[in-house]
Amino acid sequence: MVKQTIQIFSRIKPSKKTTAVYSVDNDEPTGAFLEFLVPRDQAEGFVNNKRECYKFRFLKVFDQAVKQEEIFTHIAKPVADSVLAGYNGTIFAYGQTGSGKTFTITGGAERYSDRGIIPRTLSYLFQRFSQDSSMIYTTHISYLEIYNEMGYDLLDSRHEASRLEDLPKVLIMEDPDQNIHLRNLSLQQSANEEEALNLLFLGDTNRMIAETPMNQASTRSHCIFTVHVCRREPGSATLRRSKLHLVDLAGSDRVSKTGLTGQLLTEAKYINLSLHYLEQVIIALSEKSRSHIPYRNSMLTSVLRDSLGGNCMTTMIATIAVDKRNLDESISTCRFAQRVALIKNEAMLNEELDPALLIARLKREIQSLKEELAMLTGEQRDEQLTGEEIQRLEVLVKAFLEDPDPDVTLSMGPDMRKIQHCFSLLKIMIMGKQSAGNRHSDGEASPGNTVAVIQNSPCSAAEMTKLKEMMTQRDNEISILVKMLKREKKRFQDTGDQLANTPNGQSPASQSALRPAAGPPSREGSLDSIPANHGGQAIQMKKRDPQLSMGKQEAFETFMRDHEDRVTVEHNRELLKQRSAEARRIGEKLSEAKNRINELKKQLALQRRQRAALSVTENCPEVEAEVDPVEENLCKHIEQEKKFYKSSIGVLKALRTEIEHLQLLLERAKVKLQRDFHKWWGLEASSVQESEATAGGPAGSPHRTLQPPLPSPPALCSERESRADPEPKPVFSTAVGDLRRFAPKRVPLAAAVEAGPEETPGQRRTDPPSSEWRALSTTKLSSSIPLTGDQQTDADILAFVQARQNLLNRTGQEDLLPSSLA
Numbered sequence: 001m002v003k004q005t006i007q008i009f010s011r012i013k014p015s016k017k018t019t020a021v022y023s024v025d026n027d028e029p030t031g032a033f034l035e036f037l038v039p040r041d042q043a044e045g046f047v048n049n050k051r052e053c054y055k056f057r058f059l060k061v062f063d064q065a066v067k068q069e070e071i072f073t074h075i076a077k078p079v080a081d082s083v084l085a086g087y088n089g090t091i092f093a094y095g096q097t098g099s100g101k102t103f104t105i106t107g108g109a110e111r112y113s114d115r116g117i118i119p120r121t122l123s124y125l126f127q128r129f130s131q132d133s134s135m136i137y138t139t140h141i142s143y144l145e146i147y148n149e150m151g152y153d154l155l156d157s158r159h160e161a162s163r164l165e166d167l168p169k170v171l172i173m174e175d176p177d178q179n180i181h182l183r184n185l186s187l188q189q190s191a192n193e194e195e196a197l198n199l200l201f202l203g204d205t206n207r208m209i210a211e212t213p214m215n216q217a218s219t220r221s222h223c224i225f226t227v228h229v230c231r232r233e234p235g236s237a238t239l240r241r242s243k244l245h246l247v248d249l250a251g252s253d254r255v256s257k258t259g260l261t262g263q264l265l266t267e268a269k270y271i272n273l274s275l276h277y278l279e280q281v282i283i284a285l286s287e288k289s290r291s292h293i294p295y296r297n298s299m300l301t302s303v304l305r306d307s308l309g310g311n312c313m314t315t316m317i318a319t320i321a322v323d324k325r326n327l328d329e330s331i332s333t334c335r336f337a338q339r340v341a342l343i344k345n346e347a348m349l350n351e352e353l354d355p356a357l358l359i360a361r362l363k364r365e366i367q368s369l370k371e372e373l374a375m376l377t378g379e380q381r382d383e384q385l386t387g388e389e390i391q392r393l394e395v396l397v398k399a400f401l402e403d404p405d406p407d408v409t410l411s412m413g414p415d416m417r418k419i420q421h422c423f424s425l426l427k428i429m430i431m432g433k434q435s436a437g438n439r440h441s442d443g444e445a446s447p448g449n450t451v452a453v454i455q456n457s458p459c460s461a462a463e464m465t466k467l468k469e470m471m472t473q474r475d476n477e478i479s480i481l482v483k484m485l486k487r488e489k490k491r492f493q494d495t496g497d498q499l500a501n502t503p504n505g506q507s508p509a510s511q512s513a514l515r516p517a518a519g520p521p522s523r524e525g526s527l528d529s530i531p532a533n534h535g536g537q538a539i540q541m542k543k544r545d546p547q548l549s550m551g552k553q554e555a556f557e558t559f560m561r562d563h564e565d566r567v568t569v570e571h572n573r574e575l576l577k578q579r580s581a582e583a584r585r586i587g588e589k590l591s592e593a594k595n596r597i598n599e600l601k602k603q604l605a606l607q608r609r610q611r612a613a614l615s616v617t618e619n620c621p622e623v624e625a626e627v628d629p630v631e632e633n634l635c636k637h638i639e640q641e642k643k644f645y646k647s648s649i650g651v652l653k654a655l656r657t658e659i660e661h662l663q664l665l666l667e668r669a670k671v672k673l674q675r676d677f678h679k680w681w682g683l684e685a686s687s688v689q690e691s692e693a694t695a696g697g698p699a700g701s702p703h704r705t706l707q708p709p710l711p712s713p714p715a716l717c718s719e720r721e722s723r724a725d726p727e728p729k730p731v732f733s734t735a736v737g738d739l740r741r742f743a744p745k746r747v748p749l750a751a752a753v754e755a756g757p758e759e760t761p762g763q764r765r766t767d768p769p770s771s772e773w774r775a776l777s778t779t780k781l782s783s784s785i786p787l788t789g790d791q792q793t794d795a796d797i798l799a800f801v802q803a804r805q806n807l808l809n810r811t812g813q814e815d816l817l818p819s820s821l822a
């Protein structure tokens, strides 16, 4: 048993504002210190005016410049090591909204180097599994989200979740021994790192998709990613089961500070309540006199029961945003951490006997004891041995004879029938050998005589026929296999040829996998031009809305061009291309190195044969014993090539992980883009409807005014940034406003104005526009619709309104244009 207090670390989020309100001291022998300096005149609200300095002790304080790699090495690696050894581990991040909890636990969605604790730990665990061949490891993963005291399974791939409520609800159950069980929480097995990362990706995507403005999941929900590891020595009935919880808690902001109202306030209270219960548990645990710990008050504390004062090695990361206005929240986070540091856990080695293996072993023991008893009491069985028993005995005898160990025993249990059968088998074999030996010594034995030997052996005629049938059957099998091999070889060659003809080295199959199942070929800049994850699993599960209408597709492409993530996506695509090319290059080098090694080995074998022949022909055995410089040189070369091969394999593996991660990042960006677009599209649709309802007319009603140029749509997405950094950000606005933003790019609309009223929107006319249409567009339309003054933009707006009118006329609908136009 390992007794230790919860380890506390703190991490400071990088801040653009450099006013120093804190200092870090990692060099004290008693621990690391984080100190906040609060000048009296700046202290407000809850901060005590009388104090100017708040000092907190941590195991280590990670300042702003510290990278994800260092966080993993210092915090997560030791916990992962103890999980590998069979102890439970938990790492949880606690801090105010926007202070970097998700960044620390899961990682940023932009760069490969931003990978957080979860992907790095998965990578580390699987690397360690592959290095330890003396054990069999199995891994299962679960991902739970707790929102408003209700649990949801984030790894559900059966339903298309567009709301959190669509995900399966997880219920908490307690057995008579007070063990907690989570009903409906799926445990997904993952055989390798790629599968585990796909599960993380699926969970994060479900988390993101289920997010609505009402439920900014990451802020107001707790997420627990759990890796269950089972370790067993081959053949042993004992196994070690351990689990690692990686927890991203909801923002710890105080409700009064959030400034929320209505439903959001209720939610915030719930979150606060569950964090309040967490605090209560922590206070109760830190006070030794308290015997009752109120775990049952909330789902979070029930699930984390072991992690808080139980069988677990737990680590807390206090995430801190050090800007002056976050000072009180930062101090409150540190105070919470100091209490947590008082909690003692008792981690135990989770070793147990595998019940299935144990039962099998006990059954075998019972059987052998029964047989021994029967022998000792003289109670012998006289029924015939079954075919299965006879077969098993034959295998035993064969293994006994083939074993080179002279001390090996033939153990068939205390059953006289079996003993006798083994003796007769041995006799048959010896007699068979003898007669074969006789024929061989008579010079008759040759491959052609094998049948004769068999015929002369004491086998029955029935056995002979059976053996002959078996031989024919095997012959058939062999010829089928040879045919299959030939076919495979041909297919392999064909694929190789196709690959050589494919420009980027992808197989035609993988290329078609990148294209949508239906619809037009992907255009540069469209969604489909973002490479998909070749692992595929998560994507197939999450691929949604593949078919956009033409207009929506156009809007989407424009939206995407302006999206803030565009640069990152481009950058990652470029990086992915580079890495893939690098991987291909290394792959080619590897295959060359392999060929060289084979060639060198051939030369070495030849050289050795020649020297052996020389020593025989010259009857001079010393020649073979002498050091041969040619041979030595060849060996040296082979070693060098092997070294190069090994190091290249290492580089290739690292590249593969990076490529997979980049693919996941791109896939996530794709989902996020789609989500942002649909969100924006929905907002636009409702705002148009609203304005129509209030103005009693269409979007272009005289009551609407054009907005100044707008920020790019992702102003919506940056909402989280703005929580920790609430600088005024421009909000998104109306359809007409947005139309203007799109206007410079909408050449077809401008062309439609030029084309005149009779043209369909898709047609272009090169002849000058009719004077009536010009008049209409500049008088009738412009008199009722506020224009911008910019010729191009105004032309677009008018064309849009007119095209709409034409369409309505053609479909026989009511004229919805403003009355002045009708």
Ligand SMILES: Nc1ncnc2c1ncn2[C@@H]1O[C@H](COP(=O)(O)OP(=O)(O)OP(=O)(O)O)[C@@H](O)[C@H]1O
Pocket (backbone or CB within 6 Å): 012, 013, 014, 095, 096, 097, 098, 099, 100, 101, 102, 103, 104, 108, 218, 219, 220, 249, 250, 251, 252, 319, 720, 721
């Ligand atoms: N150490 C860091 N380095 C770079 N960027 C960071 C760091 N920490 C946080 N960020 C950035 O700050 C923003 C907010 O961080 P994050 O979402 O992790 O906060 P959070 O505490 O999880 O917030 P919430 O409670 O809302 O989930 C993100 O854009 C993130 O990329």
